[in-house]
Amino acid sequence: MPAPVLLVVAHGSRDPRHAATVHALTARVRSLRPGLRVETGFLEFNAPSVPRILERLNAEAAGSTSGATEVVALPLLLTRAFHAKTDIPSVLREARSRLPRLRIRQAGVLGPSPLLLTALEQRLYEAGLTAADKRSTGLVLAxxxxxxxxxxxxxxxxxxxxxxxxxxxxxxxxxxASSSAGFPPTGDAVRALRAEGVGRVAVAPYVVAPGRLPDRIVAGAAEARADVLSEVLGASPALARLLLRRYDEALTARTLLLSA
Known part of the structure; x- marks a missing residue:
């Protein structure tokens, strides 16, 4: 039997950099596990949509001898917030109700994970910092x-x-500030570290792909004159490995459930 399909579910953005980065990440995932079928679907703004991908998989299953296709839907999200708790489950429930050839389960979100911290620090090193710089550098986790x-x-x-x-x-x-609930916007966090006497400040975007909100992080860092600004996590090797880890965890959870 073929391995279950990995469906990476991204939010989507009007910014073309977003989809390009997501596709680069899923391409790296494929390179790490040749033979695994990896599809990419978006909730909005970009094509193909998640429902369209699932409809295509259902049609393929209907024309095959196996009769059904297993799908692991993996949210490309760093935390369990609205999209992971509401949007994606709703889309998957609707698909299950009308696509009888699919067996769909939702994997966990990406974070928290040590692999995300590995990816974050790698981006900071690529921006010019070294491990020795950390003790004299304040970090804004944006x-x-x-x-x-x-x-x-x-x-x-x-x-x-x-x-x-x-x-x-x-x-x-x-x-x-409009997207916060208790945390300051990026520029204010940079200035607060300066006020505490921190001589060098680095800003690390804790986001997967570019877009409108990541651009606000960049603007806030620039306006507050941060010394270092790293890139988004993007198609980093650590992030690609994390996607496969969450996929494997979803399969293991299913195996344990069936054997219980």
Missing amino acids: SAGSTDPEAIAVIAEIARELRHTGWCAVRPAFAS
């Missing part, structure tokens, strides 16, 4: 933003974990 308490708690915990890896100070931030 997320897109959320009003979901669970997501906010995860970002705060990641900032605490990073503080214990050698940075002289770490502050969480959101892309803008």
